[in-house]
Amino acid sequence: MKEKIEARVNIVNRKARFEFAILETYMAGIVLGGTEIKSIRQSKVQLTDAFCQVLSGELFVVNMHIGVYEKGTHYNHVPRADRKLLLKRKEIKKLEKELQSQGNTLIPLRLFINDRGFAKLEIALAKGKKLYDKREDIKARDVKREMDRNVN
Secondary structure (H helix, E strand, O other): OOOOOOOOOEEEOHHHHHHEEEEEEEEEEEOOOOOHHHHHHOOOEEOOOOEEEEEOOEEEEEOOEEOOOOOOOOOOOOOOOOEEEEOOHHHHHHHHHHHOOOOEEEEEEEEEEOOOOOEEEEEEEEEEOOHHHHHHHHHHHHHHHHHHHHHO
16 A cells, blocks of 8 residues: 655745736646656756746746756756656647737746655746736735734
8 A cells, every 4th residue: 555645845936926827727636757756856946037838839847947866866857958848739829829929928936746756837928917916915915914913
């Protein structure tokens, strides 16, 4: 009987929700090789500069940094390689069509390990925010914080 692997890895791209307006989210599997999953389990991942791209009908995450596994030998992985994402063909075609719109992009929001032990990436179809939108978000966050302070 297999034991359940604890899913305590939850790496979040905190800048994404500030920089972009999220339109739609998707869950995608990642094709990993070698020591990449071991580095992910140690939470050695950076999502801040990463984005997704559709190339010849396949979806890839570009510029996602997975740190080198210290105990790995010459079989270690390349930290900033393009990694294939697993989505249904219908979803990829829909995303490809949506990306043709001006200002739309695909960004990773969160990387986690599910209850079966597979690494999953939550990606979002997003539109870049203008400076005044970011200011409104900061103002709303400050007002909410002040109201919470006054309630307690």
